[in-house]
Amino acid sequence: ELKVEQNPLFLSMQEGKNYTIYCNYSTTSDRLYWYRQDPGKSLESLFVLLSNGAVKQEGRLMASLDTKARLSTLHITAAVHDLSATYFCAVDSPSGNTPLVFGKGTRLSVIA
Amino acid sequence: SAVISQKPSRDICQRGTSLTIQCQVDSQVTMMFWYRQQPGQSLTLIATANQGSEATYESGFVIDKFPISRPNLTFSTLTVSNMSPEDSSIYLCSAKPSLGSEAFFGQGTRLTVV
Numbered sequence: 001e002l003k004v005e006q007n008p009l010f011l012s013m014q015e016g017k018n019y020t021i022y023c024n025y026s027t028t029s030d031r032l033y034w035y036r037q038d039p040g041k042s043l044e045s046l047f048v049l050l051s052n053g054a055v056k057q058e059g060r061l062m063a064s065l066d067t068k069a070r071l072s073t074l075h076i077t078a079a080v081h082d083l084s085a086t087y088f089c090a091v092d093s094p095s096g097n098t099p100l101v102f103g104k105g106t107r108l109s110v111i112a
Numbered sequence: 113s114a115v116i117s118q119k120p121s122r123d124i125c126q127r128g129t130s131l132t133i134q135c136q137v138d139s140q141v142t143m144m145f146w147y148r149q150q151p152g153q154s155l156t157l158i159a160t161a162n163q164g165s166e167a168t169y170e171s172g173f174v175i176d177k178f179p180i181s182r183p184n185l186t187f188s189t190l191t192v193s194n195m196s197p198e199d200s201s202i203y204l205c206s207a208k209p210s211l212g213s214e215a216f217f218g219q220g221t222r223l224t225v226v
Contacts, residue, residue, distance in 0.1 A: 040222065043220075092215065095211070095212065096213065097143065
């Protein structure tokens with residue numbers, strides 16, 4: 001059974017600081033998604049990582065995937081208040097014929 | 113890719129009633145799924161909606177409570193039956209156009225049961 005662990009679950013960081021959110025998963029996979037969710041809203045797709053060593057960047061966010069370590073990271077650079085949200089990672093099975101399995105999410109709060 | 117329209121986007125319902133949520137995809141898709149997101153929680157899979165046959169439910173979810181239909185390759189419905197306040201959640205539809213393809217999500221239905 002595929003399990004996905006995210007940490008930290010809660011993160012309070014100062015504006016301008018850097019931090020990393022970690023996503024570990026239990027079985028082989030080379031497909032991983034990162035989503036952002038604002039309170040009361042649906043999921044916003046941030047990144048889709050489809051191979052070992054994949055790295056994608058958008059603004060202050062950068063995601064990477066290490067399939068051998070079964071680890072993905074979401075790095076935040078010079079945080080700003082607008083990044084405050086909940087971030088989820090979700091893992092797909094190797095076959096891709098099953099639903100995504102989500103981590104518990106990281107609630108990020110960026111404070112001045 | 114796939115664009116998914118879900119409706120209603122939100123509703124407030126009386127306990128004991130039922131609500132049917134519709135999920136329409138703009139193209140034929142192989143797989144469709146329904147998730148529930150309880151307040152402050154992550155997404156939990158309710159079931160896989162199978163075209164032309166009964167849905168496959170995850171542990172803790174039963175057909176009598178969450179009947180699902182999928183009459184064709186672009187449409188599915190989820191009904192939340194005999195609702196109680198504990199059913200207050202966001203319900204999300206997801207689809208994969210083909211085996212191994214990217215997953216897409218609808219905008220969700222925010223349900224409040226009073």
